[in-house]
Amino acid sequence: MAVKIGERTIRLENSTGIIASAGIAGKKESEGPLAAHFDKIFNDDTLGEKTWEKAEIRLQTEAVNTVFEKSGFSAKDIDIVLAGDLLDQCISSTYGMRSFGIPFLGQYGACSTMAQALLVGSILVDSCAAEKVLAVTSSHFCSAERQFRLPIEYGGQRNLTAQWTVTGAGAAVIGKGNTACRIEDVTIGKITDMGITDSSDMGAAMAPAAADTISSYLNDTQTLPEDYDIILTGDLGAVGSELLCELLLKEGKDISRVHRDCGKLIFAREYQDVHAGGSGCGCCASVFCSYIMKKIISGELNNILFAATGALMSVKASKQGESIPGIAHLIHLRK
């Protein structure tokens, strides 16, 4: 049974946690600092498919197959799959999960999807609505570029605040007993819109949402940033990360020493030409489900806040003059 803590935080009390996870990635990601940590790498970003969308669909299927291989689970062991992505009508998830025959609940959280799926999944397991839930998401540089920005063939120059959509996916199995870490608390994000309209500066659009959720969590639980080994954000990149630290510092919360961002971790900005860093649903999904989970299993990280951010806009909304609302969902993990 869940218990509300403070204003917005939900505490889970049934030892629900992550049993297994897998993070997979593409070629550019395999040339970055986390290369050795991904569970599978695809040097051909088409994954042998005819379109970029089909390649991204395949990424989700492969992420699930990889976590099944690692854990020994199969589709019949899973009660519910929670998946989502940024392609129109979430087709990476619907087509990616189609062959598994697992009851499916589509999630829409933009780049916060991994945290949202883990958050909802942990409540479903904790409440006994499911024994095991699978959380999955993905992104692909080429499908994202042509949907949200320009076809890659165009070779358009990128703004320095722009981020590079990660080609990658992550999948995690949530359950009870024999978990690598427990999901102790979750905080659901509020839609936060500070009027940013530059779709080449997503970090700035999402940072206020991350600040709001992390601040709420720390207030609700009466804890301090230094109580955690790491406060991990999803894909704020260099610009958004700096803003997040600034915003929280104004409230007297200095997270700078423990804050890390998956968008900064996944690429070496000094030689990979990714400008402000990585982004996309697959960014924190691939990093969290491989690199971070391995650090948890090894005991290097024991007390973790993971807050993934999403920009809740569309091309059509931007063309109609709308600003970019952000959201950030948080989970608190403990070894």
Added chain:
Amino acid sequence: MAVKIGERTIRLENSTGIIASAGIAGKKESEGPLAAHFDKIFNDDTLGEKTWEKAEIRLQTEAVNTVFEKSGFSAKDIDIVLAGDLLDQCISSTYGMRSFGIPFLGQYGACSTMAQALLVGSILVDSCAAEKVLAVTSSHFCSAERQFRLPIEYGGQRNLTAQWTVTGAGAAVIGKGNTACRIEDVTIGKITDMGITDSSDMGAAMAPAAADTISSYLNDTQTLPEDYDIILTGDLGAVGSELLCELLLKEGKDISRVHRDCGKLIFAREYQDVHAGGSGCGCCASVFCSYIMKKIISGELNNILFAATGALMSVKASKQGESIPGIAHLIHLRK
């Protein structure tokens, strides 16, 4: 605490249910048989907005405002809002819910979204993760036509199996105590794909998913169609409804006497030129949250299965030769 019944059904045991609801609709819907039942009608389908997308965004905001007016609740009474829609990146929901400041979990279930949001919301409330959850969805004929088919200005001729996207929205507050009806059981849909590729025949694409979920529910609970006052589907329309009855009859389950479909109820096909009937997330949302809920409150309906279907495709997926997967989520309501 939830309990698993049979293979896939989840039984809720904490008297969780629907406290209040509101269904709103546009002009064409106000000329149909359910005109008197909607809680609010907009004779101007622009809702005073400059674009069809902004009009649909406004529909979601209006649905929430209407359920708040009817129930006396306000945003501060709601712990979580679950919302989704069919526009790219679910912008009706993200922009429609932006002003309320309620923790937000985006749902993607295509036209099954109302049932999905009620289903997930009821588990969240039942598990005490939330006291009150708001479930919201919408569709708009003009935003759907130009996104999925042709701009309405083109005046293209419609196939006879085609359905007419409802301009409408629904919102419901889920909680415990003082409920109009309880949500006793829920069954999460599986992605079902029978290879249908005609996007003018969504009913046919979705009927197998509805058959699968309803059949699973009846098997899991060892009940018969005649045990229910109504088995309500979302937007199968005339073609899909006939197929659903046929598919279930093959399994020895005759639902024909108790089956009703929101897509058939909302329009008078004989004089409204809607071909196979209504569709869209707003179809079953507006019908269920107004007409059906009023029949439950009056005592005319006491034992209800509500299974909303969704077609999980996109224009891009169809152009790349993909078939149309369907899904159906079910909730069992009892007065």
